Amino acid sequence: MEILSTQNEKIKFVKKLQQKKYRNETNLFLVESEKLILEAYNAGYEIVELYVSDKFDKLQNVCKNTYKISSQVMKNISCMVTPAGCVAVVRKKEKKENGEYILVLENVQDPSNVGAVIRTAFGAGFMTVYTIDCADEYEMKALRSSMGAIFHVNVITTNYEELLLKKDVCFMCASMEGENVYAFEKPGGRIGLVIGNEGHGVSEKLRKLCTKTISVPMQNGLESLNAGVSAGLIMYAIKYNLKEMKK
Secondary structure: OEEOOOOOHHHHHHHHOOOHHHHHHHOEEEEEOHHHHHHHHHOOOOEEEEEEOOOOHHHOOOOOOEEEEOHHHHHHHOOOOOOOOEEEEEEOOOOOOOOOEEEEEEOOOOHHHHHHHHHHHHHHOOOEEEEEOOOOOOOHHHHHHHOOHHHOOEEEEOOHHHHHOOOOEEEEEEEEEEEEOOOOOOOOOEEEEEEOEOOOEOOHHHHOOOOEEEEOOOOOOOOOOOHHHHHHHHHHHHHHOOOOOOO
């Protein structure tokens, strides 16, 4: 079946999935580019529908419901300045907490930051990421920034009350006035690193949940780092418990 009009009902539905409201209502989201679609498929995600304006041999078997569309229609449903030529409608998977190391993101509003931190978490072995009032991880900028890591990490929307119930986790807050992450004594058991908003940091409510406050040491008068960079440095320091730097 070939679709040539942007007024086609299927195209209108795909277009709606660019909005978080409809992603939540339908439990579906969009993935664009051959690489990310294959990443989702190989990670066990269901590809519900596939829309292509070019020939992609590697995508032939990922979905039975494949539609050929014109380049104009592709431009209409694409979230990229230069469309990749393929867009998939993908069903969300249930995510469950997994692993000894947990990352908590609070009020991180830039979807690119959310995606980048998820990618770093995957690389550092933090296999569960809880989000509180953050940009949607299924927003296209977040998906692209994660480079496919979103399909392997357990990203779970939560709230303060649910985190409070996790008595077996030692939560640590990242803040500039905290203890040097390269010199602190790593606690035993499960660890939860809390990263806050890009401009305002971690809320007071969430700080009360944390038993430790840690920071990345600064030099040359620099006051702080990007939230994503700080999260990456601290995750690796915690995971491998580096102690070379004392101050």
